[in-house]
Amino acid sequence: MLGAISVLLILVIVTAGNSSFGTYIVNLFTMPMQKATVNAVDSAKDTQKSADELQEEVNSLEAENRKLRDMLVDYYDIKGQNEQLKKYYNLKEENPDYDILPATVIRRDPNENFYGFYIDKGTIDGVELHDPVVTENGLVGMVCEVDATTCKVRTILSPDIQVGVLNSRTSDSGIVTGSSKYSDDNLSLMTKIPAQHTMQEGDIIVTSGLGGIFPEKIRIGEIKEIKLDEYDSQPMAIIKPYENIQEVSLVAIITNYLGKGTISKSESSKESSKQESTASKQ
Amino acid sequence: MERRFRIFRYIIYSTELLVLFVIQGIPNFIPELFGGKPSLIIPVVLTISMFEPKLTALWFGLAGGLLTDISNGGVIGFFAIIMTLCCYFISYLTSELIRTRLSVAMAISFIVVAMALSLHFLFFYVMCGYGNNGYFFVSHYLSRILYTVALTPIAYYVNRVLALRVSL
Numbered sequence: 001m002l003g004a005i006s007v008l009l010i011l012v013i014v015t016a017g018n019s020s021f022g023t024y025i026v027n028l029f030t031m032p033m034q035k036a037t038v039n040a041v042d043s044a045k046d047t048q049k050s051a052d053e054l055q056e057e058v059n060s061l062e063a064e065n066r067k068l069r070d071m072l073v074d075y076y077d078i079k080g081q082n083e084q085l086k087k088y089y090n091l092k093e094e095n096p097d098y099d100i101l102p103a104t105v106i107r108r109d110p111n112e113n114f115y116g117f118y119i120d121k122g123t124i125d126g127v128e129l130h131d132p133v134v135t136e137n138g139l140v141g142m143v144c145e146v147d148a149t150t151c152k153v154r155t156i157l158s159p160d161i162q163v164g165v166l167n168s169r170t171s172d173s174g175i176v177t178g179s180s181k182y183s184d185d186n187l188s189l190m191t192k193i194p195a196q197h198t199m200q201e202g203d204i205i206v207t208s209g210l211g212g213i214f215p216e217k218i219r220i221g222e223i224k225e226i227k228l229d230e231y232d233s234q235p236m237a238i239i240k241p242y243e244n245i246q247e248v249s250l251v252a253i254i255t256n257y258l259g260k261g262t263i264s265k266s267e268s269s270k271e272s273s274k275q276e277s278t279a280s281k282q
Numbered sequence: 283m284e285r286r287f288r289i290f291r292y293i294i295y296s297t298e299l300l301v302l303f304v305i306q307g308i309p310n311f312i313p314e315l316f317g318g319k320p321s322l323i324i325p326v327v328l329t330i331s332m333f334e335p336k337l338t339a340l341w342f343g344l345a346g347g348l349l350t351d352i353s354n355g356g357v358i359g360f361f362a363i364i365m366t367l368c369c370y371f372i373s374y375l376t377s378e379l380i381r382t383r384l385s386v387a388m389a390i391s392f393i394v395v396a397m398a399l400s401l402h403f404l405f406f407y408v409m410c411g412y413g414n415n416g417y418f419f420v421s422h423y424l425s426r427i428l429y430t431v432a433l434t435p436i437a438y439y440v441n442r443v444l445a446l447r448v449s450l
Contacts, residue, residue: 109354109355110312111354111402112354113418
C-alpha cells in the first residue's frame with residue numbers, strides 16, 4: 001500500500017516538474033494499447049453498420065468495379081491501336097502524302113493457294129480496289145476484292161500480281177511476281193530483268209512507282225539468288241520479302257498517295273514524244 | 283411435335299455450319315499438315331445429308347457450298363453446285379440403297395472431297411496456267427483432301443447423335 005502511494009507521488013512530482021519527460025514515459029507504455037483499442041473500436045464500428053448500409057456499399061463498389069473494368073478494356077484497346085499506329089509512324093513521316101489505314105487479318109481460307117487473306121476494312125473505310133497493302137517491314141500485296149466491311153488481299157507470293165520494281169543500288173528494273181514453286185518458302189520472283197544487269201545477291205528491291213498502283217520506294221525484299229529462267233534463259237532473281245507473308249496478322253492499306261492512278265513522269269514523257277514523232281511524220 | 287424437333291435440329295445444323303465457317307478461317311488456329319488445311323464445312327454437310335431427307339440435304343449442301351465459296355472468295359457457286367448435287371445424291375443413296383455406317387461415310391467423304399478439290403485444282407489452278415501442276419497438287423491439294431477426310435468421323439458421330447437424339 002505504502003509502496004503504491006509512493007510510486008504515484010513520484011509520478012506526480014516528475015510529471016509536474018517535467019511534463020514532456022513524463023508524457024513521453026506514459027505514452028511509451030500506453031501508446032501500443034491505445035492503438036490496439038482504437039483499431040478494435042473502428043472495426044467494431046463496421047460491424048455495427050446495418051445490413052442495408054453494407055449492401056449499398058457493396059453495390060456501389062461493384063458498379064465502380066464494372067466502370068473501371070470497362071475503362072481498362074478501352075485502355076487496352078487504345079493501347080493496341082497506338083502500338084499499331086506507331087509502326088507506321090516512320091512510313092508516314094517519310095511520306096506525308098500517304099493516307100495509311102491500319103487493318104487486321106481476320107480470315108485465311110484453307111483453299112487459298114497463295115496465302116491471300118481477308119482484312120477488316122472495306123469501302124466504308126475508304127478502301128478501293130488495287131490499293132497497296134504494306135507492313136512496317138515492306139510490301140505485302142494489294143486489294144483484289146472489296147466489299148463494305150472487308151477486303152481480300154492478293155499477296156506478292158501470287159503469280160497473279162505484278163509489281164514494277166527497281167534495284168535500289170543499281171536501278172535495274174524488273175517485275176516482282178509470285179511463283180507456285182517458291183510461294184511455300186515465302187519467296188517471290190523478279191523477272192523482266194535487263195540482260196546487262198549488275199545486280200547481286202543481297203541487293204534491296206523497292207517499288208518503282210511506275211503504273212500508278214504502288215507508290216515508289218516501298219521496300220519489298222532482298223535478292224536471295226540470281227539465276228537463269230529454265231524455259232527462256234532470261235535472268236531472274238529470287239526475292240526474299242522482308243515480311244513473313246504466310247503469318248502476317250497486322251497490315252496497313254495505303255488508301256491514297258500523291259501520284260495514285262497516274263503514270264510516272266518518265267513514262268508520260270516517253271509517250272508524248274512518241275506521239276509528237278508520229279504527228280510530225282504525218 | 284416431330285416438326286418442332288426437326289426445326290430445332292436444323293437450327294443446330296445451321297449454327298454448326300456458321301461456327302465452323304468462322305473457325306476454319308481463323309488465322310493460325312488450325313494447324314497445317316504437310317502444306318494443307320482442312321475444309322471443315324464439307325464433311326459436315328456430307329454427314330448431315332446421310333441422316334436427313336433429300337430436300338433437306340439439298341438445302342444444307344447448298345448452304346455449305348455457298349459458305350465454302352464465300353470463304354474462298356472469287357467465284358461464288360462452284361462449291362455450291364457440287365455440294366448441292368452431291369448431298370442430294372448421298373441422301374438418296376443412304377435412304378434407298380446403302381446403310382449408314384462410318385465406313386460408308388468415310389468412303390463417300392473421300393470420293394466427294396477428292397472430286398470437289400480436284401475440280402477446284404483443275405479450274406482454279408491448271409486452267410490459270412500457273413505451272414508446276416504435279417508438285418502443287420501433291421504439296422497442297424492432296425494434303426488438303428486427306429486432312430478433310432480425316433475429320434469425317436468427328437462430323438459423322440456428332441451429326442448422328444443430333445439426328446437420333448433430337449427427334450421423336
